[in-house]
Amino acid sequence: MKRFALIGAAGYIAPRHLKAIKKTGNILVAALDKSDSVGILDAYFPDADFFTEFERFDRHLEKLRRNKGQGVDYVSICSPNYLHDAHVRFALRIGADAICEKPLVLNPWNVTALADIAKETGRQIYTILQLRLHPAIIALKKCIEGLPKDKTFDIDLTYITARGHWYMVSWKGDVGKSGGIASNIGVHFFDMLSWIFGGVKENIVHVYEPNRAAGFLELDRARVRWFLSLDCKDLPFTPQEGKPKTYRSITIDDEEIEFSGGFVDLHIESYRKILTGEGFGPQEVLTSIEIISGIRNAQPIGLKGDYHPMLAGR
Numbered sequence: 078m079k080r081f082a083l084i085g086a087a088g089y090i091a092p093r094h095l096k097a098i099k100k101t102g103n104i105l106v107a108a109l110d111k112s113d114s115v116g117i118l119d120a121y122f123p124d125a126d127f128f129t130e131f132e133r134f135d136r137h138l139e140k141l142r143r144n145k146g147q148g149v150d151y152v153s154i155c156s157p158n159y160l161h162d163a164h165v166r167f168a169l170r171i172g173a174d175a176i177c178e179k180p181l182v183l184n185p186w187n188v189t190a191l192a193d194i195a196k197e198t199g200r201q202i203y204t205i206l207q208l209r210l211h212p213a214i215i216a217l218k219k220c221i222e223g224l225p226k227d228k229t230f231d232i233d234l235t236y237i238t239a240r241g242h243w244y245m246v247s248w249k250g251d252v253g254k255s256g257g258i259a260s261n262i263g264v265h266f267f268d269m270l271s272w273i274f275g276g277v278k279e280n281i282v283h284v285y286e287p288n289r290a291a292g293f294l295e296l297d298r299a300r301v302r303w304f305l306s307l308d309c310k311d312l313p314f315t316p317q318e319g320k321p322k323t324y325r326s327i328t329i330d331d332e333e334i335e336f337s338g339g340f341v342d343l344h345i346e347s348y349r350k351i352l353t354g355e356g357f358g359p360q361e362v363l364t365s366i367e368i369i370s371g372i373r374n375a376q377p378i379g380l381k382g383d384y385h386p387m388l389a390g391r
Contacts, residue, residue: 079150079352080104080149081098081151082149084155085110086127086155087113094153097348098122101348107128107137107138108128109128109134138171139171148173150174151174152173152175159255159256161181161182162183162191166191169194172198176356177202177203187366192360204358204362205344206265206362208265209272213335214336230330231299232300233303233328234270234301234303235304236304236305236325237304237306237308238306238323245288258305260369263290263305264369274298275296275298275299277364278295278297280295280372281378282375285373291305292372302385304385311387
């Protein structure tokens, strides 16, 4: 049984980490969040100590490590994107391995810095990249690897997940804190595509707005037209009350890749891999971080060249 601490217990993604810790037979000893709306802890670890101030959380874990010899083995990080770097460093400093939600960091140079610190401390940094564990994506990768190496694929990636007005008021709407739309909802798709189709040759942005972005990504073995949106108006169907306002589609050479299901237990599988030393480390996320950083800092060129079909008529 491994001992965990968790940062960001009141966040959207925290329940998946709590469930994964529980289902893999481990224990949460302490949690942190500036919000005290963390009743979810009762469903998994009601005996976990809880803090709303980082300083007290830090002191508590240090006391456990130094005075009782009961430090934590892992720190799970579910905090806002811009805090991931600091919280990973904290985990390494207290002698724990870090399990961080994506994106690990917002800038490529931070990946290298964290890898150096991990080497210095002898600890590990892992990122949740659940699409790499999805059965349909694994099957796709094997299929592509079996085809001629000189074949290049034409891909359209479309991901629309409607969000309300709260989104732009929260930290997610602040580019300095979230990294923008590509970091928030696109990073796992960019990681998956580069994992399967290779490194980046060209990264062009056609449109970049707070709630919508689109561009063209040329990889070693693929030409990708991508479109990301948080706007309900972009959905290709009329939303119905009580049903998800989400649309995801990936076509490869005009053939739809079906992977809408199979997401339920991917965080649990991620934890199982991490606990056996098979998790995804900093160098494995570097390409996707370079992509989202490039998108955020690019100058959009407008509707020129090979742009996504959903931009037509705009």
